Amino acid sequence: MRPSSRMVLLKSYANHYFTFYTNFNSRKGHELQENPNACMLFYWPRVHRQVRIEGKVTKVPNEDAVAYWNSRPLASRIGSKSSEQSKVVPNREFLLNKQKALEELAEKDGPDSITKPDLWHVSPIISIYTNHTHYFLNQLMCGFALKPDYFEFWQGQSNRLHDRIEFRESDGQWIIQRLSP
Template sequence: MGIMKAESEFASPNSIEFKNVAAQEKSTFEERNAVCFSTVGKDMRPSSRVVLLKAYNADGFSFYTNYNSRKGRELQENPYACMLFYWPVVNRQVRVEGKVSKLSKEAAVEYWNSRPLPSRIGSKCSEQSTVIPNRDFLMNKRKALEELAAKEGKASITKPESWGGYILTPDYFEFWQGQSDRVHDRLEFKKNGEEWTMRRLSP
């Protein structure tokens, strides 16, 4: 990959064509929507996990999860978080920071209803981050839900109240582009009001 464009060509993070990098048809990504999502609770201990990005638009970056999970609890204590994308095929890393808020219940229901049955059952049978006695406990819950779906249909596997969406509204981007000569390329965007300020950083 070449270096990123001259500073004068940027007006906002979108000028770097974030969506195009994430969706390049000619490149093979194992999971191009996978993103490392990091939170920090009131105990000031950071935690990270990989989530699947479900939407990206001018409002921010959206994903779905269990609100009672560790990340859900930490977001309730501290709504600021960080997403880190890494695409080794194109040797690019993108860091996004901002404030996280819940999506509407209507949005969560709409997305839940679009999910395949195994995904619904997986989310319904797991109270994410809670301690369970053994794996059989989980498998028995899954089996009961599969039997319910077989008897009453897919719609019987309804969205749990503890499951829904979040959106990270960005106020900071950092783009890192690896170079074969090891002198990498790095750009930073900070939001001030409605405007973005861009700086080139030493890699």
């Protein structure tokens, strides 16, 4: 499998897990299902620092994905529903037309109307009740939690003799080592 990288929004860090949400049917969604090993990178160019984090991901409970979906602004939910992420489309107008149709539906029938099961690209796999409103969620939105077992801290230096420190978990203990740049 070829390496793959994609920017995602880190939604939370809690209980030693980094959590992010994504489209389950996207390239990254499929890749994380096949290979749970993942890497995150945080980079701050102004201060010449980065942190690399590696570990395995697990899928978060569906209820968390539904709660995240419902917490998103309507425009973001419409944007997600307008796109079958990573699929080839004929042109940008195709996406804009889908977006407009969903905006009109939400305006006419309310924001929850865009989550009706007949609008999903794939048949619904779960349904739950929240505040007496029936929400359907298929594999469009899911969350992954990364449990780190490796950190590398990098501090850039003008002479290119950068500082690199790694923290590697081994048998429940963290081993700290300095690396050559």
